[in-house]
Amino acid sequence: MAKTAQEKADLKAEKLYEKTHKRKYRLKPGDIVFNILNYLFFTLFTIACIFPFYYLFINTISDNDLVIKGLINFIPRGIHFDNYTALLNVSDLSSALIVSLSRTVLGTALMVAASGFIGYLVTKDEMWGRKFWYRFLVITMYFNAGLIPWFLNMQMLGLTNTFWAYIIPGIVAPYNIILVKTYIESIPAELEESAQIDGASFFTVFRKIIWPLSKPILATIAIFGAVGHWNSFTDSLILMTSAPKLYTLQHRLYIYLNQASNLSALMESGGSVSEAVLKSAMSGKVIKYTISMVTVIPILIVYPFMQRYFEKGIMLGAVKG
Template sequence: MAKTAQEKADLKAEKLYEKTHKKKYRTRPGDMLFNLINYLIFILFTVACIFPFYYLFINTISDNDLVVKGVINFIPRGLHLDNYKSLLNVSDLSNAFLVSVGRTLLGTAFMVAASAFVGYLVTKQEMWGRKFWYRFLIITMYFNAGLIPWFLNMQMLGLTNTFWAYIIPGIVAPYNIILVKTYIESIPAELEESAQIDGATHMVIFRKIIWPLSKPILATIAIFGAVGHWNSFTDSLILMQSAPTLYTLQHRLYIYLNTASNLSALMESGGQVSDAVLKSALSAKVIKYTISMVTVIPILVVYPFMQRYFEKGIMLGAVKG
């Protein structure tokens, strides 16, 4: 009898909880309107972000004459893949692609390794001049000499017209070092202390404990570095003036963009343009779209696989200041 009474009391309490719970979280018309507006804003923002890539893609697979006339806006027409095949015949484009891939892989690898090691060093209290070197790194984020002194410095170091001009200047990245340092400080100190008791050196601790546990933040800065190297073209434009074989893919895209823009401005001003030059201008416009799509594809393919590390690393790296 007591059990039955207890069950009734529990059932009554459960119904009361459900009643108050539903009443508390009942959706009101104002909430529905607010959610609807939020959804609409985010949908429009998503479309605004995706549409440029979609526009590029449909213009690369549509009839080239229609693309030149500017009639391809939403739906592709005259589907073909000849533009992507024709890229193989564009002079020095494959070499520019290899240069971009090489600088991205090597530059990112060196930057991640240096950021991880320096970030670990500046967490050690026994490091000589730790505060000075750390503050010196931070100062470089806010002050620089400018473009001309930078070029003169690269010239005096013998880095102009060489591939290493893409790699060496970006090895030390102060912002990434700060992220790694903050992340390492969030790792329990007991792990390192137990390894020190067992006789492990700092290098062993870094290689067997810190490096494996820091994969999320290292993946995060790897994304930063890879995107920066892949999209960079100003260093190629300024430093590789006498070495066209070291032009990056973005630099080649910049050249085609200027070619199409200059010829378009000439035609609009009423200048006389031969059929051959006009044909090359039209080809440059189509190639510009195609190369733009090719330069975007690697980042679009890689980012989804790195996103989970990116979110985890950037959040944990921001816990401490």
């Protein structure tokens, strides 16, 4: 079938556009050099960021004797996964894992719920003392009494040697509330007004309109909260002195790191170390690598699934001040 005059004209215009477009954006030698250097820099930077995780991983799956001698640097040798199964036999490690998982899931869920609801409330003019409470929240971001007053306060509140010391202090997070508030203010007010005209209460509006539309920013603060809970060990170190069963996984890793450092210092000072202790320390080095990898894996798995929400939420939450 012969082409119509219009189709021929369109085809000619398209070819002309492609020709002029290519000529317009033809790269100069300086641009080519810049692109090569740019790609080279970011490739090297990416490798530098990934290599520590890769190094840890290959040392956990390689022959333990070679790992102890420091012969595993780039390529795994004698591949096995016994170290990960052996972690089940490490004393108190399973309970530390349960504590870390529990505080991460429960603490993050309560923090997200509180940040969402409070962030919504401080956007409503009907809230009693709205400006005062919002400024009160913001002020807490700029003042910190210090470690000792914090410990004494937790002690007076009865939050030492108890699991709730991990949860209650982190429920209200001022920075996350500010992010949620800013995001909610970007949602068209007409959506709320139409629901209120139909007789919906503030809580109904929040549950059926605001909460579903705020998923990007809620996912963003969920990442902040989950990473913070999972990586935290200072509160476990200071507050759980009489409750070893409540040690977190990061706290256990800290203990293993200290044990390895103390033994290394003893050997360097010329102290006598028995063969049994030395063998235990060598296996401890492998366990240290394996635990370090285990503490990193959950974040590496979860973050890619939350990445799209994270980018969208953090950008939209920064549109309005």
